[in-house]
């Protein structure tokens with residue numbers, strides 16, 4: 286069997302940037318040279334294009350592992366995304382073109398978006414929410430999601446967006462970790478013709494969140510959602526936001542004040558609150574949006590990510606809006622009511638730049654080209670991908686059937702922690718190779734190292750970043766020790782991204798995937814420990830070990846090995862129950878694909894679960910060294926069970 290990695294390492298195919306792009310490109314070779322010569326000057330020149338209330342006095346203060354960018358500067362992110370466009374000639378230009386799953390649409394011009402944001406900012410201030418307060422946002426993909434984020438930014442409140450697919454418990458834990466004072470949610474959202482009752486989930490979470498004083502509720506569904514409002518705590522958006530003034534003074538924020546916290550999975554059971562600040566983050570997402578997506582005034586940019594993920598923060602909201610672009614937001618999924626929904630939307634709204642995840646591309650590929658072929662996609666001029674390694678086959682399909690050979694593809698590597706794009710081609714500048722994220726963005730220094738941390742020029746190793754960059758995470762919320770330990774201890778002096786990678790002879794990066802206990806399921810991060818904790822929380826489960834297995838569409842899927850308490854037997858019903866239990870504890874994205882019951886887990890003599898063996902079993906691969914096993918029989922039994930489970 287050819288492994289995905291073997292195919293990935295096809296370095297021979299090259300796609301030079303199309304001619305017409307070279308003339309339009311925002312960036313040129315000279316951009317790389319300038320940035321290489323003086324990294325700080327490059328970022329400072331970019332930052333200077335934002336509106337600052339007070340200028341910074343120092344570009345960078347680097348006290349490893351703590352960076353401060355644009356020290357002393359003051360600015361407001363919402364003013365940069367809205368006010369300067371309203372006063373600068375874009376007042377009537379569409380900022381957000383939104384479409385709901387049932388087909389309802391709403392277009393907000395920059396002037397309208399700005400007014401809505403100010404109303405929401407005033408409503409929040411009226412509820413006593415102010416600078417530095419944390420606000421949890423638990424919304425579907427509706428314009429209010431972007432409005433709420435920008436309103437927090439306007440008043441200096443720190444938002445923590447929680448993906449609408451997360452369970453009540455996940456929401457509760459995130460609210461409590463950040464001690465959020467307010468929650469912004471909706472009565473529900475639409476997903477494949479069903480209502481997702483977000484307010485009901487939020488109510489369950491709110492039973493145990495002592496810090497929350499107010500809940501702001503958008504009516505997306507209406508009476509059918511049967512929403513119960515708690516007097517004094519819950520307020521309808523259409524009552525208090527719509528009644529508020531459209532003028533709201535922006536809070537002058539220090540460049541290093543917190544803009545948001547976003548929770549992401551790590552190698553322990555507890556998600557990490559990734560902290561992003563104001564000036565550096567905005568600089569990086571604005572700059573990368575401009576250069577990587579080559580945004581021009583007439584572009585319509587659709588990044589299909591949900592705002593619950595960092596991609597939605599950086600490339601649905603902050604990056605493109607800071608550039609005055611028009612963004613598309615869509616509430617539903619690609620296969621509802623038909624498998625051509627995304628392409629119908631691209632044609633209808635004249636999308637010119639489209640950015641999505643390899644999982645989606647592999648799904649489209651499976652469905653076949655007849656769905657995009659139904660629509661006129663001639664306005665598309667640039668395609669992007671993010672979140673997982675893209676296999677060359679999917680890259681070629683995307684290039685041929687969506688881009689019709691005309692659109693360059695930018696394969697962008699970055700993370701929740703990096704805030705913005707780090708390794709990527711630039712359209713018009715970089716020759717691309719299918720499956721490679723190509724080269725670091727100007728002003729970013731990446732280095733490949735071996736297990737000892739020694740830099741290597743080519744071959745396989747670990748991806749590290751050697752110098753601070755403006756959009757980098759500043760710490761883990763209220764857990765700076767974990768910040769140091771997770772990112773800066775494996776290779777002292779370097780940021781370790783958790784990814785394995787390969788450098789080819791042209792110096793191109795090929796990201797191979799996570800080398801830690803973090804899975805990447807459909808481009809979403811899931812910690813094996815989180816799923817294990819959810820499983821052992823079930824009364825029947827004694828012990829659980831979770832590993833990733835290769836999946837054609839999702840990239841990876843969750844496989845769980847479970848031992849039961851007492852002499853309970855594993856039944857089909859219990860498999861279903863455990864899958865449901867994980868969905869309730871974390872959310873549907875963490876639901877295991879396979880659950881294999883076993884009397885014992887393979888352990889070393891010191892009691893460590895041998896995940897490598899479990900991965901081999903889950904993949905159906907020949908087993909590696911088993912000599913350190915405490916009880917070698919466990920493995921044979923597991924292999925039999927796994928084969929039986931696979932049918």
Ligand code: PRX
Nearest residue numbers: 671672673674696697698699700701796810
């Ligand atoms: O393993 C890498 C993978 O996604 C991880 C980051 O996940 P998250 O913080 O959820 O952010 C996803 C969207 C920015 C990385 O450690 N990853 C991201 N982009 C790529 C990628 N793997 C390969 N190629 C990419 N372009």
